[in-house]
Amino acid sequence: NAGVTQTPKFQVLKTGQSMTLQCAQDMNHNSMYWYRQDPGMGLRLIYYSASEGTTDKGEVPNGYNVSRLNKREFSLRLESAAPSQTSVYFCASSYLGQGLMNTEAFFGQGTRLTVV
Amino acid sequence: SQKIEQNSEALNIQEGKTATLTCNYTNYSPAYLQWYRQDPGRGPVFLLLIRENEKEKRKERLKVTFDTTLKQSLFHITASQPADSATYLCALRYSTLTFGKGTMLLVSP
Numbered sequence: 049n050a051g052v053t054q055t056p057k058f059q060v061l062k063t064g065q066s067m068t069l070q071c072a073q074d075m076n077h078n079s080m081y082w083y084r085q086d087p088g089m090g091l092r093l094i095y096y097s098a099s100e101g102t103t104d105k106g107e108v109p110n111g112y113n114v115s116r117l118n119k120r121e122f123s124l125r126l127e128s129a130a131p132s133q134t135s136v137y138f139c140a141s142s143y144l145g146q147g148l149m150n151t152e153a154f155f156g157q158g159t160r161l162t163v164v
Numbered sequence: 165s166q167k168i169e170q171n172s173e174a175l176n177i178q179e180g181k182t183a184t185l186t187c188n189y190t191n192y193s194p195a196y197l198q199w200y201r202q203d204p205g206r207g208p209v210f211l212l213l214i215r216e217n218e219k220e221k222r223k224e225r226l227k228v229t230f231d232t233t234l235k236q237s238l239f240h241i242t243a244s245q246p247a248d249s250a251t252y253l254c255a256l257r258y259s260t261l262t263f264g265k266g267t268m269l270l271v272s273p
Contacts, residue, residue: 052207063222076234081261088172090265091208106260138207142261152198155207158245 050074052138054156061129061163069124069159071139079144080122081106081153082114084135091138097122098144129163135162167191168256168264176270177244185239187254187266194256197230197237202251202266211252212239244271 055070073080082094083106093106097116112126122141126133131162142153169188169192177183196215200208214221214230214237221228227240241248253266 063260083263088265091263093260093262106259114212140207141259152210152213153200153255154210158205158207 052139052154052156054137054143054159058160058161059155059162061126061161063130065129066072066125067129068126069139069161070121071123071156072075072121073139073141073154074120075121075141075153075154077141077143077154079142080116081142082112082122082124082138083138083140084108084133085138085158086135087092094124094137108111129161131163134161134163142146168254168262169239170252170254170264170267172265172267174268174270176272179245179271180271181244181267183241183244183248183271185252185269187237187239189235189256189262192256196257197228198255198261199228199237199239200224200253200255200263202253208253208263209253241269246271246273 052073054098078099081096083091085091090128092108095114097103100119103114115123139156139160140153143151165173167190198213199211202208212228214228216232225242229238249271251266251268255263
């Protein structure tokens with residue numbers, strides 16, 4: 049049981065390059081999330097998908113796009129990377145039940161992205 | 165706007181003492197609150213969930229309280245150990261799962 053798997057673990061991009069961060073979970077969770085974590089800023093939500101087929105913007109969506117490919121996979125794309133997107137990115141998943149009741153969120157190991 | 169506040173200053177305590185971390189929130193009445201632990205270079209790991217109708221929840225050396233009147237949760241680690249050193253995050257569900265910035269706990273031998 050792998051939990052939440054993110055790839056890659058490390059990436060260096062040049063300004064203007066594009067890339068896709070991959071995330072997959074094997075816990076049959078319906079909800080998936082992408083967060084970024086910066087020193088002093090905590091975890092900030094970029095996009096989330098409450099269920100397969102839906103995606104919504106979080107707190108800091110500008111410069112990113114997402115795709116909920118199926119129930120297992122939720123990818124994050126940077127179309128034109130900027131130095132301000134240098135961060136650690138975490139994918140997470142949870143089960144969202146009745147009354148918007150979340151079970152605990154499970155996180156991937158993170159992707160450390162540097163944009164130069 | 166909704167806000168979750170955790171003490172940004174690190175908490176330094178001696179081994180064996182009880183660590184108490186605080187999570188305050190505003191502009192919301194959440195149905196539940198979660199606590200996570202994060203080690204350097206790793207993703208957060210879930211510890212405890214407490215619901216609005218529960219005043220207190222325990223798990224081994226961990227205890228969480230939830231005061232919906234004060235809009236505050238306290239997280240206690242009793243008989244703390246150096247291995248408890250980490251950053252602890254609280255999380256609430258506003259429109260989605262929102263985290264505080266976390267408080268670093270340092271337990272010295």
